[in-house]
Amino acid sequence: MISLAALSVAYADGRRALDDLDLSIAPGERVALIGPSGAGKTTLLRVIGASLRPTTGAVRLDGVDPWSLSGRQLKGLRARIGKMHQAPPIPPRQRVITAVLAGRLGQWPLWRAVASLVYPLDIAGARAVLEPLGLAERLFDRCDQLSGGQLQRVALARLFYQQPEIVLADEPVSALDPALARSVAVALNEDAKRRGVTLIASLHAVDLALSEFSRVIGLREGRIVFDRPAAQVLTADIDALYAGAPHAGAHDTPDQRVPSARPRLTRCA
Numbered sequence: 600m601i602s603l604a605a606l607s608v609a610y611a612d613g614r615r616a617l618d619d620l621d622l623s624i625a626p627g628e629r630v631a632l633i634g635p636s637g638a639g640k641t642t643l644l645r646v647i648g649a650s651l652r653p654t655t656g657a658v659r660l661d662g663v664d665p666w667s668l669s670g671r672q673l674k675g676l677r678a679r680i681g682k683m684h685q686a687p688p689i690p691p692r693q694r695v696i697t698a699v700l701a702g703r704l705g706q707w708p709l710w711r712a713v714a715s716l717v718y719p720l721d722i723a724g725a726r727a728v729l730e731p732l733g734l735a736e737r738l739f740d741r742c743d744q745l746s747g748g749q750l751q752r753v754a755l756a757r758l759f760y761q762q763p764e765i766v767l768a769d770e771p772v773s774a775l776d777p778a779l780a781r782s783v784a785v786a787l788n789e790d791a792k793r794r795g796v797t798l799i800a801s802l803h804a805v806d807l808a809l810s811e812f813s814r815v816i817g818l819r820e821g822r823i824v825f826d827r828p829a830a831q832v833l834t835a836d837i838d839a840l841y842a843g844a845p846h847a848g849a850h851d852t853p854d855q856r857v858p859s860a861r862p863r864l865t866r867c868a
């Protein structure tokens with residue numbers, strides 16, 4: 600269980616990126632964070648991922664405050680969390696296989712991690728996760744020989760190889776064309792469903808948030824504007840979130856629900 604209580608984050612310049620948030624996310628939930636640029640989505644993911652300490656309030660992962668742990672315990676906790684970013688932080692000269700095996704570096708003893716960097720120890724394991732993503736034949740290519748979309752699939756393969764208990768994806772599809780964006784969103788959700796793990800992703804593609812995820816949280820100016828099952832998100836919720844229009848949810852009827860695919864709102868290209 601992930602829980603935040605009265606949590607705020609202010610950056611050094613005094614800007615409040617998150618403002619007095621209360622939030623609980625149960626194991627196995629698949630949550631999309633949506634909201635305009637600067638709403639606080641990345642900051643929220645960094646807090647949940649134990650990368651950023653809240654200024655005030657509490658964060659608990661399975662009842663544990665990450666910031667009460669020793670350095671070694673915190674490293675162990677972070678190794679159970681998988682992260683994916685819009686631009687995968689993969690060194691350009693690294694081979695695909697090394698990039699994939701890096702998914703378990705935090706779980707392996709030091710000798711194995713170092714040995715794996717010199718000579719990949721689990722070629723079959725890396726091939727198995729790359730195969731369904733159509734990249735098995737690129738196993739020994741360098742990452743700077745891949746396109747942006749292929750590199751993002753390598754990042755996905757690394758996540759699948761890691762098998763984390765919590766997946767945090769920060770705009771994982773923003774740099775992809777719409778078809779690839781959908782296939783990556785589907786793959787993330789299928790993996791989370793199959794393994795029963797928690798998935799939290801920030802997205803600008805509202806249609807993908809509504810069609811692929813079970814719960815959608817709208818954030819604006821560091822606050823939660825709405826938090827509903829995807830099937831109950833209304834057109835008015837989305838309009839209010841992005842345009843600042845008055846919140847009309849209480850008077851919406853079912854036919855005012857946002858259709859599952861709403862091209863007007865797609866911003867994933």
Ligand SMILES: Nc1ncnc2c1ncn2[C@@H]1O[C@H](COP(=O)(O)OP(=O)(O)OP(=O)(O)O)[C@@H](O)[C@H]1O
Pocket residue numbers: 610611612614615616634635636637638639640641642643801
């Ligand atoms: N390192 C930082 N130092 C100072 N302010 C920051 C820092 N990172 C983010 N902010 C500010 O915090 C607020 C929330 O930023 P955040 O990146 O969390 O939003 P976001 O919803 O992820 O935006 P986007 O959709 O554009 O990625 C913004 O006002 C941003 O300018």
